[in-house]
Amino acid sequence: MALLSSALSTSTLSRGLSEKFILVAGNASAIQNSHRQTVVVIGTLSRGRNLRTFQIQKKCGALEFRSGKCWNCKLENLRGKSLRSFSGAGPDGRLGQYPLGRKSLLISGAYISAPGAPADAQYYPPPETSDHNKFEETIRPRENLINAGLIARLVLEEKQSLAIALLSLLLGTTCTLSMPIFSGRFFETLIGVRKQPLYGLLVKLFTVYLMEPVFTVLFVTRMIGIWEKVMKELRFQVFQRVLIQKVAFFDEHKVGELTSLLSTDLNSIKDIVNENVSRDRGFRSLAEVLGTVGILFVLSPELAPVMSFLMISVAGIVAIYKRTTMPVFKAHGLSMARISDLAGETFAAIRTVRSFGGERRQISMFQNQVVAYQESGNKLGWLKAANESWTRVVVYVALMALYILGGTKVKAGKMAIGRLVSFIGYTFTLTFAMQGLVNTLADLRGALAAVDRINTVVGTGKVDESLARGLELENSEDHAKLVREDSNNSVSDGAATSSCGQTAVCELAWTGDVTLEDVYFAYPSRPDAMVLRGINIVLKAGTVTALVGSSGSGKSTIVQLLSRFYEPTKGRITLAGEDVRKFDKSDWARAVSIVNQEPVLFAMSIGENIAYGAPYREVSKEEIIEAAKAANAHDFIQSLPEGYDTLVGERGSLLSGGQRQRVAIARALLKNAPILILDEATSSLDSVSERLVQDALDILMKGRTTLVIAHRLSTVQSANQIVVCGHGVVAEKGTHLELLAKKGTYTNLVQTQTVVTVE
Numbered sequence: 180m181a182l183l184s185s186a187l188s189t190s191t192l193s194r195g196l197s198e199k200f201i202l203v204a205g206n207a208s209a210i211q212n213s214h215r216q217t218v219v220v221i222g223t224l225s226r227g228r229n230l231r232t233f234q235i236q237k238k239c240g241a242l243e244f245r246s247g248k249c250w251n252c253k254l255e256n257l258r259g260k261s262l263r264s265f266s267g268a269g270p271d272g273r274l275g276q277y278p279l280g281r282k283s284l285l286i287s288g289a290y291i292s293a294p295g296a297p298a299d300a301q302y303y304p305p306p307e308t309s310d311h312n313k314f315e316e317t318i319r320p321r322e323n324l325i326n327a328g329l330i331a332r333l334v335l336e337e338k339q340s341l342a343i344a345l346l347s348l349l350l351g352t353t354c355t356l357s358m359p360i361f362s363g364r365f366f367e368t369l370i371g372v373r374k375q376p377l378y379g380l381l382v383k384l385f386t387v388y389l390m391e392p393v394f395t396v397l398f399v400t401r402m403i404g405i406w407e408k409v410m411k412e413l414r415f416q417v418f419q420r421v422l423i424q425k426v427a428f429f430d431e432h433k434v435g436e437l438t439s440l441l442s443t444d445l446n447s448i449k450d451i452v453n454e455n456v457s458r459d460r461g462f463r464s465l466a467e468v469l470g471t472v473g474i475l476f477v478l479s480p481e482l483a484p485v486m487s488f489l490m491i492s493v494a495g496i497v498a499i500y501k502r503t504t505m506p507v508f509k510a511h512g513l514s515m516a517r518i519s520d521l522a523g524e525t526f527a528a529i530r531t532v533r534s535f536g537g538e539r540r541q542i543s544m545f546q547n548q549v550v551a552y553q554e555s556g557n558k559l560g561w562l563k564a565a566n567e568s569w570t571r572v573v574v575y576v577a578l579m580a581l582y583i584l585g586g587t588k589v590k591a592g593k594m595a596i597g598r599l600v601s602f603i604g605y606t607f608t609l610t611f612a613m614q615g616l617v618n619t620l621a622d623l624r625g626a627l628a629a630v631d632r633i634n635t636v637v638g639t640g641k642v643d644e645s646l647a648r649g650l651e652l653e654n655s656e657d658h659a660k661l662v663r664e665d666s667n668n669s670v671s672d673g674a675a676t677s678s679c680g681q682t683a684v685c686e687l688a689w690t691g692d693v694t695l696e697d698v699y700f701a702y703p704s705r706p707d708a709m710v711l712r713g714i715n716i717v718l719k720a721g722t723v724t725a726l727v728g729s730s731g732s733g734k735s736t737i738v739q740l741l742s743r744f745y746e747p748t749k750g751r752i753t754l755a756g757e758d759v760r761k762f763d764k765s766d767w768a769r770a771v772s773i774v775n776q777e778p779v780l781f782a783m784s785i786g787e788n789i790a791y792g793a794p795y796r797e798v799s800k801e802e803i804i805e806a807a808k809a810a811n812a813h814d815f816i817q818s819l820p821e822g823y824d825t826l827v828g829e830r831g832s833l834l835s836g837g838q839r840q841r842v843a844i845a846r847a848l849l850k851n852a853p854i855l856i857l858d859e860a861t862s863s864l865d866s867v868s869e870r871l872v873q874d875a876l877d878i879l880m881k882g883r884t885t886l887v888i889a890h891r892l893s894t895v896q897s898a899n900q901i902v903v904c905g906h907g908v909v910a911e912k913g914t915h916l917e918l919l920a921k922k923g924t925y926t927n928l929v930q931t932q933t934v935v936t937v938e
């Protein structure tokens with residue numbers, strides 16, 4: 180953005196404005212923070228080619244253009260507007276005019292002006308940011324994770340099954356379509372019109388009836404087999420892609436939204452095959468419709484138009500039904516989602532409900548939702564009945580027409596009676612096949628909408644490249660290791676000795692200082708609010724640094740940056756002088772242990788939770804016990820009926836706060852990382868638990884570079900260095916005595932006990 184803006188000449192800015200909307204892409208927060216309230220336009224909608232400055236009117240968040248149309252902007256006047264070209268930084272970060280045509284594109288951090296900008300607007304260059312941040316978030320094309328190419332590749336991997344499925348479909352449909360012909364002949368033979376032995380005809384019919392289910396089984400099993408494999412791969416890819424997004428992505432999307440991608444949305448894609456392999460749907464319907472129409476025109480070109488009318492009418496009725504019911508279906512689905520949400524929320528907060536005596540209120544809210552669900556269900560019922568009856572009316576009209584036209588022809592000797600019987604048989608085949616086909620098309624629309632939702636969420640998020648690279652490397656190392664193990668036919672002992680692993684980052688971190696150099700930071704979800712403004716801290720290797728400061732001063736934010744959940748907006752963090760951005764995030768994660776105020780345990784056994792400290796290798800029972808002993812957790816674990824196999828419940832809810840904390844410390848001990856971050860780890864505990872946890876922490880801190888956000892005077896006092904934060908800057912730095920001697924912010928904090936609790 181900085182480079183881009185500085186590249187704009189003032190002469191360009193002075194031209195008149197004719198466009199209706201103006202688009203600003205990139206991180207405009209820096210400019211806003213200059214208090215000029217002016218930003219540089221780097222993109223223009225429609226015909227405009229001017230680059231101007233103007234006052235920010237509305238923030239639009241990320242702007243998404245699909246097929247050249249603005250898709251997601253909440254501003255009504257922008258929704259659906261075409262963007263023919265975009266002036267600004269393109270996907271490669273270069274300045275230019277980019278034609279968009281019907282392409283899809285994502286512009287993150289966009290701002291939109293109101294129509295018309297002030298004529299006397301001036302250009303204010305934004306403050307410089309460091310090199311690595313320049314184009315990071317400017318403009319990115321949407322990357323479709325699920326696309327036709329991927330699905331085709333996955334399906335074609337199963338060539339043999341696909342060939343068997345298609346052949347079975349062909350043969351099964353042939354059987355189905357030959358049935359009405361045989362019925363006609365059978366009828367003709369019975370009344371003596373056809374001179375053919377009945378026995379021979381029955382054998383043929385028997386063969387067709389026997390083979391049709393065989394081909395059906397082959398077709399269904401192969402198709403489902405292929406699709407299950409495709410779905411397994413898609414599910415895996417979606418999960419993996421979500422997992423490697425930057426932490427900011429998880430600030431933007433609710434957990435429910437993300438899990439529904441993996442459940443509801445992927446299931447609608449799955450259903451497009453699984454629900455459409457039966458005889459009355461999908462591929463079979465299509466094959467039957469095509470086959471029937473062909474046969475009908477051969478059998479009787481005069482009667483075939485009647486059937487065509489039938490086909491078009493049935494398709495039309497079902498299509499109208501689907502369209503009209505769509506909003507009712509949506510309302511029905513929404514009611515069900517609300518019922519589930521309400522029930523989920525009620526049960527999750529049952530203690531709060533009970534303590535407020537809120538049962539009656541919850542029941543009445545639930546009743547309202549259930550009634551809404553019932554009403555939309557009734558509406559759907561009526562629409563369904565209308566669809567069914569109209570379809571029948573059309574079929575009966577077509578049958579009547581066949582009886583009249585066909586009967587007249589048979590009576591006049593212009594048509595064989597068996598042919599008319601076959602025709603009647605095909606009437607039903609065609610009706611059901613057509614209905615099935617339209618239903619399948621509706622399913623297809625649902626599946627495409629699901630694909631689009633998945634692509635929109637994961638395709639427009641920001642993959643954490645460093646994490647992805649690290650994982651890729653690990654995968655290839657694992658793979659190489661597995662191949663080696665396999666070829667040696669021996670079991671590897673893994674990295675059993677050092678949990679941190681033998682990575683260069685870990686080795687460096689045992690001796691190197693960690694430094695925050697002039698760090699500025701704003702959360703991506705609130706780019707306008709600079710939380711850290713030029714932080715400089717040196718965490719000396721093997722020493723303890725205590726971070727104190729009033730609430731909201733940015734202590735936890737520093738922890739988040741050290742954990743590399745976010746990257747600094749400006750400035751850098753180094754380890755032994757090396758910018759940490761050089762290290763893969765998975766390597767960095769191995770070098771840093773975090774123990775939070777509210778540690779999260781997984782819904783597994785205590786032993787498995789402790790072993791999670793080293794998820795990349797096998798952990799022995801002895802190691803787990805050793806870590807638990809050092810964390811003061813062994814005794815309480817032993818006293819539980821199932822010891823280390825005791826399940827801890829969702830997020831560790833079956834343990835007390837102090838017990839959870841000690842399991843988390845044991846996990847961190849097992850991890851044995853050289854850098855340790857303690858975020859108010861003992862502040863929510865009673866004095867007995869606090870003592871136990873603190874003793875465990877003292878063991879954990881030994882020899883590690885520790886940053887502790889502490890409320891306890893003893894921890895702060897004994898720290899090698901105390902850093903006092905105030906409104907995103909370092910207000911004071913020094914030892915306890917040095918800071919007391921200064922009689923500044925720290926002394927105030929100690930005296931007012933705002934931050935430090937005296938024991």
Ligand SMILES: Nc1ncnc2c1ncn2[C@@H]1O[C@H](COP(=O)(O)OP(=O)(O)OP(=O)(O)O)[C@@H](O)[C@H]1O
Nearest residue numbers: 430702704705710729730731732733734735736737
């Ligand atoms: N994920 C987030 N997205 C946007 N803003 C955030 C986020 N997390 C924290 N903030 C904001 O950043 C500022 C600093 O918060 P931070 O949690 O770092 O303060 P703190 O000093 O740790 O406070 P406390 O002692 O109360 O925990 C606050 O104004 C907060 O609202």
